[in-house]
Amino acid sequence: MTSPRAVIFRRHLARLRSNRSVIIGLVFGVLIMALLIGGSFIAATQSHDPDRSLVFQYMLWKNGELFSFLVVVFAIVLGSSLANDDIKSGTIFGVLARPVSRADYFVGSLAGAAVFVVVLQLLRIVSSLVLSIVFDGKLTLALFLGFVVVILGDLLYLSMFAAIGAVTSNAVAVFLGLLAVLITGLAFVPDFPAWVTYPLRAIAIFLPIMNESADAAYKAIVGESRLIAPVLEAIAYRSCWIAVLCILGVWGFSRREIAPRT
Amino acid sequence: MTGGDDVVVVERLEKIYREGFPRRIETAALTDVSFSVPRGSIFGLLGPNGAGKSTTIHLLLGFIAPTSGTIRVFGQPPSSPLSRRSLGFLPEIFAFDRFATGRGLLERFDALGGGDAAGRRERVDEALHLVGLAEHGGRKIGTYSKGMAQRIGLGQALLGHVELLILDEPMSGMDPANRRSVKQLLAARRNHGLTTLLSSHILSDVEELADHVVILKRGMIAANAALSELRRGTAAMRVVFGIVEGVTDAASAAALGSPSAAQGEAGFHAVSCADDELNVLLAKLVAARARIVSVNPVQGDLESLFLELTGPERAAEASA
Numbered sequence: 001m002t003s004p005r006a007v008i009f010r011r012h013l014a015r016l017r018s019n020r021s022v023i024i025g026l027v028f029g030v031l032i033m034a035l036l037i038g039g040s041f042i043a044a045t046q047s048h049d050p051d052r053s054l055v056f057q058y059m060l061w062k063n064g065e066l067f068s069f070l071v072v073v074f075a076i077v078l079g080s081s082l083a084n085d086d087i088k089s090g091t092i093f094g095v096l097a098r099p100v101s102r103a104d105y106f107v108g109s110l111a112g113a114a115v116f117v118v119v120l121q122l123l124r125i126v127s128s129l130v131l132s133i134v135f136d137g138k139l140t141l142a143l144f145l146g147f148v149v150v151i152l153g154d155l156l157y158l159s160m161f162a163a164i165g166a167v168t169s170n171a172v173a174v175f176l177g178l179l180a181v182l183i184t185g186l187a188f189v190p191d192f193p194a195w196v197t198y199p200l201r202a203i204a205i206f207l208p209i210m211n212e213s214a215d216a217a218y219k220a221i222v223g224e225s226r227l228i229a230p231v232l233e234a235i236a237y238r239s240c241w242i243a244v245l246c247i248l249g250v251w252g253f254s255r256r257e258i259a260p261r262t
Numbered sequence: 263m264t265g266g267d268d269v270v271v272v273e274r275l276e277k278i279y280r281e282g283f284p285r286r287i288e289t290a291a292l293t294d295v296s297f298s299v300p301r302g303s304i305f306g307l308l309g310p311n312g313a314g315k316s317t318t319i320h321l322l323l324g325f326i327a328p329t330s331g332t333i334r335v336f337g338q339p340p341s342s343p344l345s346r347r348s349l350g351f352l353p354e355i356f357a358f359d360r361f362a363t364g365r366g367l368l369e370r371f372d373a374l375g376g377g378d379a380a381g382r383r384e385r386v387d388e389a390l391h392l393v394g395l396a397e398h399g400g401r402k403i404g405t406y407s408k409g410m411a412q413r414i415g416l417g418q419a420l421l422g423h424v425e426l427l428i429l430d431e432p433m434s435g436m437d438p439a440n441r442r443s444v445k446q447l448l449a450a451r452r453n454h455g456l457t458t459l460l461s462s463h464i465l466s467d468v469e470e471l472a473d474h475v476v477i478l479k480r481g482m483i484a485a486n487a488a489l490s491e492l493r494r495g496t497a498a499m500r501v502v503f504g505i506v507e508g509v510t511d512a513a514s515a516a517a518l519g520s521p522s523a524a525q526g527e528a529g530f531h532a533v534s535c536a537d538d539e540l541n542v543l544l545a546k547l548v549a550a551r552a553r554i555v556s557v558n559p560v561q562g563d564l565e566s567l568f569l570e571l572t573g574p575e576r577a578a579e580a581s582a
Binding site: 017 | 316317320323324325326327343344346347349350351353354355356357358359360361362370371373374375376379415418428
């Protein structure tokens, strides 16, 4: 007997595979990644630095902000529409009329959406690893843990927007989520005056997307730091937040009143 | 009517919708609704638009939570997935995953219902055959006609070992032939012990199928009885009489003054009255020397009863 969660997971994968916007997003991501890899590769081969692997990693990760932004947007869209698209189309009611708990529905769908987000990020991670080997770079534990932090960061965005989208409409979820991203982003801008950043940091403490954990990951990936502890701390921090957000999402979705159009 | 073999038991159910911010507007959708659905029956849930039929169904399925009162489906609260283990549901508008084939959709629903993988193909074949889509199971649902989509919806509701079927306007998009086959299917399944809760605006369908009906009016129960009892309650006697020329006394005038009296062909008049009023009416007509042509019992129909129970409110709404 297959668990309802596994069936929902496969269903959500099939839903996303048939969604034209999602496929366009993936194709766009692949194109950006190809350009990024190409640019980083050329920069590394033309570099006079003895460790060309580090140059490549630096180019790929520190300069790959457009790609990071794309993955975050992808996570925001998939997260906020996790249940809302199904509710809007009415397809959720056939599913929830079966012996399926709201928790199974939420977790199964979240896992399905997570696959797409992870696949997009894996494009960069796999190419990073392959070309690191090509440039005789060192494959350290810190490097691998850094990749884990990056993936957890994407999943953090996904679960945060899914948790908000579990209790509100798509548009409200995107608005609130982007507001949280903006607050966190502005809170850590070094050039901003303290009277702006300090209140924002006070709010950002309660938001799970703080920049310190991202810095630990990037330093490990581009070889600026070989310390494992900050990366492990970032993994623990992000994993805990993902768990908390999943629980909040399940709790909120279980209490949400939904009804088919009549 | 609450017994040990009731599949659904609803007691003092109340649902208030609260909308708006910051000022909350409260709308009472259901007030003090109690009924139970006996196993193996076809149970009609009727009422005009906005009476609370769909709200009741959504509460039974756990889509929304009651403000107060209790609901038990197979002895479980609707929030528990166990209450839906042997339940099939067809909403008024069956939205489906357009990317799936009819067979793929039924296989997924079978898996969600906890059906074992070994017998899945057989169960899906049976459901497709039941709703007449055996030939079209491999087609994407997006290419189905409205009637076919409604039938695949019924197929998923009937899939596997279903003991309670909840149908919200199941025949709204179907042609007469499909409607007939669905009615035959429901009647046949009742003989095998299936319980059906049927919400429909097509009163003739409900009248043909249902054993018991609940009529809701403004979120409250206006009638809750076996269909045969309701019919008995609305049964009437129809008296056809002629007025002898030159006689214009009070009796015939009284009879003609009745709202149900009407002058028919050949100068005859027809008047309906309740069974226990028949003797009084006949005595008046005889005293007035009216010529009694016929006296016949008239069976009350569901539509008349429905309009009688819900009519005054609708008329008031129309004039408001």
